[in-house]
Amino acid sequence: MERRALVAFFVFLFVGLPGYSQPCLSIDHSSFDFGEVMDGAVVEHTFLLKNVGDMTLKIFRVAYNCSCTTYEIPKTEIAPGESVPLTVCFTTTGYSALPQPISQTVTIYSNDPANPHEIALQGRVLATQTAAAIELTAGGPLLPIPTASCFTLSVLPRRLCNGRTLALINLRNGYTHSVCPSVLIEGGQICD
Structure with missing residues (x-):
C-alpha cells in the first residue's frame, strides 16, 4: 500500500509539474x-527579447501608436x-x-501571463532650417548665421582662409565652435 502511494505521489509530481x-x-x-535628432531622421534601436520561462x-x-513606427523581429516563437x-524604427x-x-510606445503581446509588455522610444526632434548661401571672408566682419543645430558649411576655392582657423561663434551664449576641430579647411572641402 505504501509503495502504491509513493508511486502515485511521484506520478502526480511529474505529471502535474508541467501545468506550472x-x-x-x-x-x-x-x-x-535617442537624444536630439533633426526632423526627418530615422531613429533605430534594437531591444533584446529573452524567454526566461x-x-x-x-x-x-x-x-505601435502610429504609422511612423515600424519593427522587425526574426521569429515569433522563442524557446x-x-x-x-x-x-524598432521611428521616422521623425x-x-x-x-x-x-x-515618446513612441511599442506594445508586445505574447503568451506570457504578465502580458502585454511595453517599450518606449523618447527624445527631442529638432526643426531643420535652411538658409541662403552666406559668403564669409577670413578676417572679415561677423555675419549672422541662422540658428540651427546642424548645417553644412562649404568653403569655396576662390576665398581661401590662408591657414586661419574658421570658427562659428554663438553670440547668445558665447560658445565658440570650431567647424572641423583640428582640421584645416581647404578650398572646396565640406564640413558637416
Missing part, C-alpha cells in the same frame, strides 16, 4: 532615449533560454512641430 510551466518575456531595457514564448503581435532581437518627419520631448 509558463513562458516569461524579459526585455533588456524598457526604453531608449520554461515553455516556448509566442509573440502574437507587436503594436526557453533563447533571445531574439526586436529592432513632422515631429519637430509637436510638443517636446516625443
Whole structure:
C-alpha cells in the first residue's frame, strides 16, 4: 500500500509539474532615449527579447501608436533560454512641430501571463532650417548665421582662409565652435 502511494505521489509530481510551466518575456531595457535628432531622421534601436520561462514564448503581435513606427523581429516563437532581437524604427518627419520631448510606445503581446509588455522610444526632434548661401571672408566682419543645430558649411576655392582657423561663434551664449576641430579647411572641402 505504501509503495502504491509513493508511486502515485511521484506520478502526480511529474505529471502535474508541467501545468506550472509558463513562458516569461524579459526585455533588456524598457526604453531608449535617442537624444536630439533633426526632423526627418530615422531613429533605430534594437531591444533584446529573452524567454526566461520554461515553455516556448509566442509573440502574437507587436503594436505601435502610429504609422511612423515600424519593427522587425526574426521569429515569433522563442524557446526557453533563447533571445531574439526586436529592432524598432521611428521616422521623425513632422515631429519637430509637436510638443517636446516625443515618446513612441511599442506594445508586445505574447503568451506570457504578465502580458502585454511595453517599450518606449523618447527624445527631442529638432526643426531643420535652411538658409541662403552666406559668403564669409577670413578676417572679415561677423555675419549672422541662422540658428540651427546642424548645417553644412562649404568653403569655396576662390576665398581661401590662408591657414586661419574658421570658427562659428554663438553670440547668445558665447560658445565658440570650431567647424572641423583640428582640421584645416581647404578650398572646396565640406564640413558637416
